[in-house]
């Protein structure tokens with residue numbers, strides 16, 4: 001394994017993120033990650049359809065309190081943004097986009113671990129039950145019938161930790177408004193999905 005300085009490692013991780021397909025990738029400080037209990041509460045009320053269905057969603061994740069603890073050990077974080085036409089994001093292809101987000105974030109996490117950030121953890125969006133285990137009755141982890149079926153890809157959703165994604169993207173210097181489903185019919189309209197890789 002090539003030996004990198006800290007700055008080289010961060011640059012290399014950004015390069016890898018872009019090579020994997022992120023339209024934008026940037027480094028932020030742990031202090032730039034705002035965690036809000038009220039945002040995490042939205043998973044429970046109004047209840048997300050995926051609430052409680054997987055090990056990657058509340059109440060099975062450590063939530064805002066756990067993330068605040070993790071921030072104490074975190075050295076840096078990488079934010080990634082994947083641009084997607086709104087007409088695709090709000091179509092049947094959404095599931096492929098969200099899987100790609102999980103796969104990209106987990107691949108960057110593996111690269112970070114390989115560079116010595118051994119406790120790095122990636123976060124994505126959406127429920128891994130919907131994305132990877134939709135054909136199974138239960139999440140194998142929470143049913144205690146075995147290990148995760150997709151440990152190489154499935155990552156917890158940022159929502160369950162109360163991470164303020166808008167502020168995160170601003171801190172990373174990205175622009176781009178999130179287009180809601182109302183933009184579905186506009187083929188020109190772009191939207192995005194985002195992930196976070198905590199380097200520790």
Ligand code: SF4
Nearest residue numbers: 128129133139148149
């Ligand atoms: S077994 Fe499936 S639902 Fe459970 S954590 Fe793994 S990918 Fe998610």
